[in-house]
Amino acid sequence: MAESMKVDARDTYCPGPLMELITYMKQADVGDTLELLSTDEGSAADVPEWVEKVGHELVRNEQIDGVWHITVRKAK
Amino acid sequence: MHILVVGGGTGGTILANNLARRLAPEIRKKKVSLTLLSASDRHMYQPGLLYVAFGEMSVDELYRDEASLLSSHIDFHVDPVETFRLDQNEVLTRSGQTYEYDILVIATGSRIVPDQVPGLKEGAETFYTEAAALKLFQRLREFEGGTIAVTVDVPHKCPIAPVELIFLLHDYFKLRKIRDKVHIKYHYPIGRIHTIANVAKWAKPEFDRMNIEYETLFNMKEVDVENKVVRSEEGTETNYDLLIAVPPHRGMAVIEHNQLGVGGWIPTDRYKLTMDGHDNVYVLGDTTNLPVSKTGSAAHFEAEVVAENIAAVVKIGSPVRDYDGKVYCFIEAGHDRATYAMFDYSNPPDLKPASKPMHWFKVAYNQMYWNSVRGLL
Numbered sequence: 291m292a293e294s295m296k297v298d299a300r301d302t303y304c305p306g307p308l309m310e311l312i313t314y315m316k317q318a319d320v321g322d323t324l325e326l327l328s329t330d331e332g333s334a335a336d337v338p339e340w341v342e343k344v345g346h347e348l349v350r351n352e353q354i355d356g357v358w359h360i361t362v363r364k365a366k
Numbered sequence: 367m368h369i370l371v372v373g374g375g376t377g378g379t380i381l382a383n384n385l386a387r388r389l390a391p392e393i394r395k396k397k398v399s400l401t402l403l404s405a406s407d408r409h410m411y412q413p414g415l416l417y418v419a420f421g422e423m424s425v426d427e428l429y430r431d432e433a434s435l436l437s438s439h440i441d442f443h444v445d446p447v448e449t450f451r452l453d454q455n456e457v458l459t460r461s462g463q464t465y466e467y468d469i470l471v472i473a474t475g476s477r478i479v480p481d482q483v484p485g486l487k488e489g490a491e492t493f494y495t496e497a498a499a500l501k502l503f504q505r506l507r508e509f510e511g512g513t514i515a516v517t518v519d520v521p522h523k524c525p526i527a528p529v530e531l532i533f534l535l536h537d538y539f540k541l542r543k544i545r546d547k548v549h550i551k552y553h554y555p556i557g558r559i560h561t562i563a564n565v566a567k568w569a570k571p572e573f574d575r576m577n578i579e580y581e582t583l584f585n586m587k588e589v590d591v592e593n594k595v596v597r598s599e600e601g602t603e604t605n606y607d608l609l610i611a612v613p614p615h616r617g618m619a620v621i622e623h624n625q626l627g628v629g630g631w632i633p634t635d636r637y638k639l640t641m642d643g644h645d646n647v648y649v650l651g652d653t654t655n656l657p658v659s660k661t662g663s664a665a666h667f668e669a670e671v672v673a674e675n676i677a678a679v680v681k682i683g684s685p686v687r688d689y690d691g692k693v694y695c696f697i698e699a700g701h702d703r704a705t706y707a708m709f710d711y712s713n714p715p716d717l718k719p720a721s722k723p724m725h726w727f728k729v730a731y732n733q734m735y736w737n738s739v740r741g742l743l
Contacts, residue, residue, distance in 0.1 A: 305520075305659060
């Protein structure tokens with residue numbers, strides 16, 4: 291399996307982790323996976339909510355040493 | 367030592383003037399040369415476009431001749447770069463010239479790409495170019511009632527602009543005494559009304575007070591121009607009489623053509639502001655791929671850091687400080703009130719209530735900008 295592209299949105303407030311993820315998801319091809327790194331507590335909930343609503347696939351969502359690692363596969 | 371700056375917008379101009387001041391002795395002794403290449407002989411104050419759309423600023427107030435803003439120590443040419451040869455430390459320009467450098471700064475900015483959303487170009491108004499702002503002004507003047515839908519695409523320049531647009535729309539129609547005939551619906555890509563949590567927290571009661579309808583998690587998929595419907599990737603849709611869009615942006619085509627970064631955004635170290643893999647190439651403002659607001663303010667603070675570091679490299683052989691992510695954005699909260707958001711990598715913004723003095727400070731800054739790009743503020 292190809293390595294996920296990392297989107298490093300740690301310690302940023304604007305445009306913020308989910309906006310960053312959306313930007314890179316638009317550039318990705320269907321089937322690509324992206325790993326979002328975020329220190330924003332809200333990301334653990336708002337990223338999965340967006341992923342589900344749009345219809346992408348949530349692969350991983352876990353916090354390691356204060357950083358959320360959220361992996362998403364582009365489905366459409 | 368040849369220093370080459372590519373891009374004559376906010377970042378490139380502030381950087382060049384700041385460097386000209388710091389390296390004046392070296393430039394006079396011809397130990398250093400400082401060249402600025404731009405695609406235009408005019409410099410636009412881009413935040414003014416939103417005022418133009420509401421008839422609060424005239425078009426000629428948006429521009430100055432770029433040459434009039436620059437120190438005499440800067441060798442300025444209107445000659446856009448077409449080819450970057452980073453492995454040979456040189457660039458080729460449209461006129462056929464080759465410019466060699468020891469240190470390169472890339473500050474080419476961003477552009478709107480409405481073509482990426484079907485129907486957007488034909489069906490929506492924007493305010494990101496002079497022509498678009500003037501057209502929106504006319505559309506607003508002629509608007510007598512109905513639904514105005516505001517949509518926000520990703521990524522976009524100036525993340526504060528969408529909420530400012532809403533506040534200005536509310537006050538504009540209130541002053542025309544037809545606010546009760548205008549339904550304003552705001553659409554935003556993520557799960558709250560602004561990406562900065564504290565801005566969203568501050569703006570939400572303002573939206574409620576102004577009777578603004580809002581839909582979050584709305585990423586524009588297409589505009590059905592014939593039926594006046596805008597649809598989202600999330601499966602929802604809104605009917606409109608007037609659609610105003612914050613369109614998607616990309617970096618400049620020259621960045622993409624030279625394969626310097628996907629989407630035209632150059633991979634950049636968030637502290638050093640150097641291009642990944644190229645220690646003698648700095649990147650400024652919208653051109654970076656940093657998770658930092660694409661605003662003149664970010665470009666300004668980044669330019670100050672890069673200028674200080676390049677000057678230090680010339681004088682002592684080493685950079686002296688990191689960029690801390692600082693951004694300061696005014697937020698117009700209507701036609702006569704404003705607040706601001708200031709933040710960096712470590713500290714979120716703490717918004718104060720909007721006030722008239724802050725609005726007048728913003729109005730004053732619209733003129734003070736010209737001193738700012740000259741490096742005097």
